[in-house]
Amino acid sequence: MDFAAEGLLEGIEDAQARADRIVLLERLLADGIPLEELKRAAAEDRLVLLQVERMLGTEQYTAREVAERVGLPLELVLKMRQELGLPRPDPDDRVLTDSDVEAAARLKLFHAAGLSEEGILEVARVLGEGLARVAATLRTLVRDAFLQPGIGEQELSDRYAAASATLGPQLGVVMQQVLNMHLRDQLRTDVVGRAELARGGVLGAVPMSIAFADLVGFTKLGERVPAEELGAIARRLGELAGEATAARPPVRLVKTIGDAAMLVSPDPDALLETSLELVAAAEEEGDEFPRLRAGVATGPVLGRAGDWYGSPVNIASRITGIARPGSVVAAGATREAIGDDAHWRWSSLPNRRLRGVDHPVPLYRVRPADPTPSG
Incomplete structure (x- = not known):
């Protein structure tokens, strides 16, 4: 493919930088990323992130399709995404991923268990606020570590992909552990409070x-x-x-x-x-x-x-x-x-x-x- 003719090398004058861009584009094409998506990513200056974006999920579903697939009201799926701090898409925009389908399926389990819709959305709101800060802080940490003078696009793309592959699963484990520790502490508080009411005091206090x-x-x-x-x-x-x-x-x-x-x-x-x-x-x-x-x-x-x-x-x-x-x-x-x-x-x-x-x-x-x- 003539990447220059497609406008994918526009503005890159340095020979080494052009060579890095070509290697990266060839790899992304071989991975099945369409030309139009490459052009869109190049125009938005995010070619180096395409590997990570693909690892995090391909945008292939509409909100309407997700709602029908898991058996939830469309408005609840949209509200859930909104409360998580994510953009609320048009119901027929094809912008949701397998992760959105999984999240909606879990939402249905909570809903079927009898938890209130209001309570579920409140948890989603708090979760979204906290995780947005985690993601932004992690983004800064990775950016400061990788954005060094002289690193080409191909290497930078590989570094981002490797970091995502390593940090994502590990962070999930850590978050589960931290959640468990906080739940344990809050449950202990509840138990101590009940013991105080029952006995008029707590043994060992x-x-x-x-x-x-x-x-x-x-x-x-x-x-x-x-x-x-x-x-x-x-x-x-x-x-x-x-x-x-x-x-x-x-x-x-x-x-x-x-x-x-x-x-x-x-x-x-x-x-x-x-x-x-x-x-x-x-x-x-x-x-x-x-x-x-x-x-x-x-x-x-x-x-x-x-x-x-x-x-x-x-x-x-x-x-x-x-x-x-x-x-x-x-x-x-x-x-x-x-x-x-x-x-x-x-x-x-x-x-x-x-x-x-x-x-x-x-x-x-x-x-x-x-x-x-x-x-």
Whole structure:
């Protein structure tokens, strides 16, 4: 085939680059990729990605065909794709792959099992948000590793294909493991909560104070900034939390969970100090860094594998979700544990009913007490 006559070498003047392009085109043709698709990919400057795109699935079905094939309403198939954060195609556009058919088949199994459509779509929405960030971060990692001066199109295409063949299956295994670990932790929280209700306490529980600090507006920020920038913000939160807890033992950083950090301490006074310092440290990062808010609760919790479970964990997390940006809000039990310490200024807030808590929770905004004037 005369690739130059077909316009597939247009704009490539360097002899080595033209030779690389020809080798790549010959390979793609031999793999069965039609000429028109090659032309479209060349015009969109994505010839080096065609191997990967083929590995990830050939666009061969319409949404209508997928719906009929698996026995689901067409609108549900389209909604599922939309909630996953993917483009919503015209029902008769031939843009879906075998992966879309498999996803729709699994959706039908969930639907047939009696799970609500609303709940399934909510899971899809959360899954789509998280995996879009994973894919964008992975894309940046691979791009930075492979886009080096002097690499020809043929080699770059091979590198992308090899990375996809290796990373895809491995990432799937890791994601399954991480999902299992998170499910285990959340189920433990549910079990501990039921045990507290049944017994009025949990065997082996110890009194602790728990704090969560989260970045305000982090999810919406993800819609406006690149994934690598979002990842840098989350990493910086982890660094700030680590620095704050290292400076004030016995406060300990338990974990960071995307846009939030979980802290624990047997000393509620020290935990309040650390929470306020962490919120202030976020303010000092400048206008481009999201503001923090924190919630603190105190009570008996159960320690397992470095994590903590029980009502105070749930209460602290819920309080964080309703705290105003730049503030630290504590439950009444935390104030009772500290007592009338002149070190703090407590501003009473309306009692709140928090999800998962069977009684209204007294709340207080906490600030350092005003310094006593000298002389």
